[in-house]
Amino acid sequence: MMGHLPIFFRTGLILLLVLLAAAGARATHIVGGEMDLQRVAGNQYRLSLNLYFDALNGNAGALDQDLTASIFDKTTNRRMQDVVLPLIGNTLVAYSNIACTVPSLSTRRLIYSRLIELPSNVYTNGAGYYAAIERCCRNNGISNIQNPGDAGQTFYLEFPAVVRGGQPFLNSTPKIFPPLSDYACRGELFYYSFAGQDADQDSLVYELATPLNGHATPGLPKPPTAEPAPYAPIQWQPGLNVLNQIPGNPALTIDRISGRLQVLPQQLGLFVFGIKCSEYRKGMKIGEVRRDFQLQVLSCPRNTTPSMSMLLTGKTQPYRPGLDTLRLTTGTSRCLTLRFTDPDPTTTLSLSLNPVNFTGVLPTFSITKGLVQTAGAPDTLISRLCFPACLNTRGKVFLLDVIVSDDGCSLPKRDTLRVAFTSVPDPNGNPVISSTAGPARPLRARPGDLVTFTLTGTDPDNDPVTLEMTGRGFSPAAFGAQLSQAPVGSQTRGTFTWRVDCSAISKPVFEFEFTAAASPCNERQATSLVVPIQIDYSNQPPVLTTSLPPDSAGLPPLIRRRLGEVYEVALEGLDADPNPLVLTATGKSFDLAAAGITFTPQNGTGRATGTFRWTPDCEAVRQNGLEVTFRLQETTCLAQPQMRTVRLEVIPPVVPPFMPPNIFTPNGDDLNAFFRLPNLPPDFCDSRLGSIKVFSRWGNEVYRTTNRDFKWDGGNLPGGVYFYLVEYTDRRFKGTVTIAR
Structure with missing residues (x-):
């Protein structure tokens, strides 16, 4: 239908809608x-x-x-x-x-x-x-x-x-x-x-x-x-x-x-x-x-400002702001009486404090809020304001605003009483600390010792006591010293433990300072006790003795034996201190047992012995000789081991000159009738005879044996030149031999 309306009508309707929306x-x-x-x-x-x-x-x-x-x-x-x-x-x-x-x-x-x-x-x-x-x-x-x-x-x-x-x-x-x-x-x-x-x-x-x-x-x-x-x-x-x-x-x-x-x-x-x-x-x-x-x-109903006065304990006249200064000392009451009045009916009064020139703990009210209950007549609320016994103004005059506010609308009406006061806290005795470390000072200890004793902290006013440990010029924790503590009745009991290790020898005397601390009125009070501990440490290196030959020109002694020829030597280590000693033998890049070596130590405090036994075998040959190091180690601080090294070698067998024959005559006269090799090198460890072969000049194998004591008569082969090949596991020999008939 909108499409058939006149243009002016449509325009007017749209304008009307816009105006209504606007x-x-x-x-x-x-x-x-x-x-x-x-x-x-x-x-x-x-x-x-x-x-x-x-x-x-x-x-x-x-x-x-x-x-x-x-x-x-x-x-x-x-x-x-x-x-x-x-x-x-x-x-x-x-x-x-x-x-x-x-x-x-x-x-x-x-x-x-x-x-x-x-x-x-x-x-x-x-x-x-x-x-x-x-x-x-x-x-x-x-x-x-x-x-x-x-x-x-x-x-x-x-x-x-x-x-x-x-x-x-x-x-x-x-x-x-x-x-x-x-x-x-x-x-x-x-x-x-x-x-x-x-x-x-x-x-x-x-x-x-x-x-x-x-x-x-x-x-x-x-x-x-x-x-x-x-x-x-x-x-x-x-x-x-x-x-x-x-x-x-x-x-x-x-x-x-x-x-x-x-x-x-x-x-x-x-x-x-x-x-x-x-x-x-x-x-x-x-x-x-x-x-x-x-x-x-x-336009609000009229709200009357509440009023407040303060009476000192034992006084009949109210406190006069700007003229009076409260002096809170030992033996005096720290509580004041506050009286509040408000002529408005059913008014609830609220109390608050505002410290003017100080921070810290504030006094407390016995009541912080009260209701005016009698319509049309003043009603009086009473609250006690008590200052903490710990409060200490240190000779300065502190200013405190005591504020009473009603619950009137739109904002509360207030009356403020500014109180000037000084306060000295009640006297408090310092804590006391004692220990079971004994009167003889300094305590003496060696590396490896466990030092322990008990500390007790007490306070004459029964304030909670905490035990603290510091070191003069060192950190106890860095050296492993510990202090554990727990309350025992009205006391605090602590246990000091220190397993002295080698790091302690860097300092001749350790002065441990133990403190019993209390914080009455948030002010630290402490008493300290110093326990010095002297570290006793001196050491002479142990001495290693043996029947081994001495070193020569800086080189270890050389021990040479034939295969199976046993070599045995005894070693002894002595320490004058005495400290625990450990004697060991170590092969250079080889296992002792695999090379036919045994070492039996007897380790102990101040003395250690060992028996070294070598049964030469082919392992020493394969290694081209063996080096064994004996080490005597003491268990102490900054210990320097004592060491000896020996070189072991196997003596090879004597090898005669190898001069094989080049002709033999198997012609029936029993003279020079066999081909033999009596001067073959002997078997030695990994160098062993494998085979002996004879070939014709055309390369055909005509004879083979593995017996080094062989005798070959040439068989039925015709006379002439033949070739032989002797093979070992690590080498070979070859040459010619002539059969002459």
Whole structure:
């Protein structure tokens, strides 16, 4: 049907729908808000907007599901990026005192947030950048600005470049203290802390600022993106300005350092105000955040300030602030009586303490809260304030504010009594330490000894005692000394143990300092005991004796024997100290048993013996001789072994000249009738006869034997020249022989 409507009618209908949508979106609802930018990791940041929404009068249709933030270069106003922030949180802002809730004030905190990237090769302008979100409109009921229902708001922050001097510049903007949902009462002081927190520990400075209006209008309440700066401010009502945003005596102020906001309002109404928090690093401003918010001033029932007095024990006159000084000493009472009155009915009074010029343990109240129960008549509460016996002002005068607060609305009324006092703690005796180490000092020990004794720590005031161990010029743990301890009744019992090892000979005397320590009133008291331990150590190297021949020209003696000819020698080691001795024999690159060698030691303290026995076999031949090292080792510190080395060789058999015959005559006269080789080299270890072969001149084998005592008559072979080959396992002989018939 829409397609058949006249063009002017369709256009008018669309315009009407747009206007209706705009009317819903422009509905006045904004209480205030602020932005923040927090670094997450690398070039990733979280950009967030906290928007405070009028939960009573705001149109639900104006609760946006997202808002768009725009980021600009501060120098050129160049648009860097636009970021759509989705709604991720929607909660009510709590009252400081829930009992002071009024039906005309309810605020929601809407959180819009998203992770964004700030590339280090893009965000490099030393002048920095700013982010803005524009939205309309503010509450109609605001009293201190002109046309509040048509006034928009620009949420604004500034941040530095992410790179400075070629290095990453890491920064997160300050987070302003959570918003208040409280109201102020006309004629009564209102205060609140807007102090922020900064993840980078930058310095924060607070000041009042005129809220920004910007470019959003009732006709365009939610621009698709923010325009670049400048942003027009809101227009104050006549007589008001940035330093007089909420009329009062005094008017609205904020402490530059603490962020404490206060005002004593003189007019009823709803007042918008602006706060700017600037962050400084090394004296240079690097960014800022702004918060706009509202404060409602109501006419409240009159709340009378409670009063307080203090009586000293045994005194009839109350304490006089500024004139009296409490002097808390041994034998005097450390408790005071506090009396509180409040003419308001059913008022609950709360007690608290604020140390003015000191830190540490505070006095305690017998009661910290009480109710005024009789309507229309004063009621008196009594509490005892007792100072700890340990408190020590060390001659200085400490100042303590004793505060009584009622539960009146919107903020409690207080009475403060400043108490000046000095305090000397009760006397306390030092702990005592004793040991079973005995009177003879120093204790004496040798490497290998176990030194142990008991230590006992006691305290005359039964304070808990801890035993401690230190070394004068050394660390006990580095040398293996230990101290274990446990409570035994009112005492602390410790056991010292030290297995003295060779590292101890580096120091002639070890002075162990043992301390019994107690901490009454958090002040250390200690008594020490020194136990010196002297290390006795001297050593003469052992002596190794043997019937081995002496070394010659620096070379070990040579022992030569024939195969099977046994060689035996005895060795003895003696130590004058005496220390445990171990005598060993080791072959150089061979196993003793595999070479026919046995070594039988008898090791002991101060003396060790050994019998060396060698039955020569072919292993010594294969190894081309054997080297055996005898080692006498004592068990003590820095021990140097005593060693002897011997070389063993096998005497080879005598080999006669090998002169084989070159002719034989098997002709029947029994003279020179056989071919024999009587002078063959004898078998020796791995050199053994394998075979004897005879060949014809055509290479045919005509005779073979493995018997070295063979006799060959030539058989029936015709006379002539023949060839013989004698093969050993490691060599061969060959030649010719002639058969002459």
